[in-house]
Amino acid sequence: MTAETLVYKAGSIGQPTQLAASRCPHCARVQFPSTASCPACSLPSDDLWLAGPAKLVFATKILAEPPDSLVAAPYGVGVAEFPEGIRVIGLLDDPPPAVGDAVVPVVHQPAVNLVTFAFRREADQI
């Protein structure tokens, strides 16, 4: 799994992490995953790490895994709204947070051969 080099900071399973985003110094738009240049201005972007807490604004359950997924269904997916002004789609940790909960990104291992990030309820932090 290559996600950690692209989209989140590597760490121990279950520990809080940060998502690799970027912000345009000109128009302040935020992108996740990070982009080298802003899609609106085409100017070089600055690195921005999203640590949360964010607010979970959407949650659902995937009941049949899509092609080439390493995660076996069923599993939870949600959208977390970060204070930096961006909504990120990600897996939900177990127990799954609910819409309205404050969440943080954590390093997550949903399958033997996969480490990625997921959203965990802030109150459940170890």
Add this chain to the structure above:
Amino acid sequence: MTGAVIAGVGIHPFGRFPVGYRELGAIAVNDCLADAGVAPQEIDITFVANVGAEMAKGHNVLDRIYRGGNPIINVEAACASSGSALFLANNMVTSGAADIVLCLGVEKAPRGFIARSGYEQWQIESGLGVNPLYFAIQAQELLQGGEVLETDLADVAVKNHRHSVHNPNAMYRKEFTREEVLGSKMVCAPLTLLMLCAPNEGAAAAIVMTEDMARRRGIESPIRLRSIGLVSRGPDDWFVPAASYPIERTSITERAAAIAYERAGIGPEDIDVVECQDTDAASELLAYRDLGLCKPGEEARLLRSGDVTLGGRVPINPSGGLLSKGEPLGASGLGQIHELVQQLRGRAGMRQVNEASIGVSHVMGAGHNACVAVLSR
């Protein structure tokens, strides 16, 4: 610039069939040529919309009809592929670069999830490469707004399936009750199976030519292709397969519609009939506002009013929409054009919209692309 007309249309029904995409496409093309009274030798250029087939797909379809040496160009823009092909045809004709252009959309989509929608490898491995997830997010947002209820999502499917009963080209020609829609298998909350369209197979074609050419050929009922608005992803759009989106986002359909309406010199109040991208029930409701048919927050009110049902003020998806026809990705847009041409000719039979004179088609696809076309008698 000269005006463009649709001189003829053809279709292979949408569904599942024991033949390949080449056969499906050839049937739609032959149907179209016969309808337009055009010989294959007269075609200046052909655009073939398809998402999933092999290299030189258009060439392989057309080879079954005529091998004339004129250009054949294959077009891919996900669910907006055949809208994009029509856009190119319109530009060729109105600019004077061609007199007669053939557009074909054809697809033989595999069963199950639509794969290869452009997700990054980490999204695919993490199980996030799920198109219905994106539709579910939109649907939940609509529900969270408080005006749209789950019963409204169901009623979009009920309406479109009721329309489809009269469409011989639809895959499902059966009515469903609200309870049946709500009680069908949950795919991605709040969307149930009957609130989502099924990828499938089919083909549709159109002959586009100049108004002068149509007049000279004595074509009795050419349908004017008044305008096309074609737009791709902008910096504040959200779309399949983006992993994130801005809190305040823009609508690609709204931008495509604004271009199409301005070029046609019409407003949404002038529209008599619409075929829109009902990939899922929530997408149809969002199209109401993005096409300017209602204000934001009034989508459910418009649906409940009956105005968008056959017999209402501006019927939407009288064909049954993608929810009933299924969605052969590369053919869906020209399938809408086929329906609108029948409606504007007054030949739509039991699903005829009364005195339809202006029709609008709308497709939107992964990537992100949207196409809005205005047709009139």
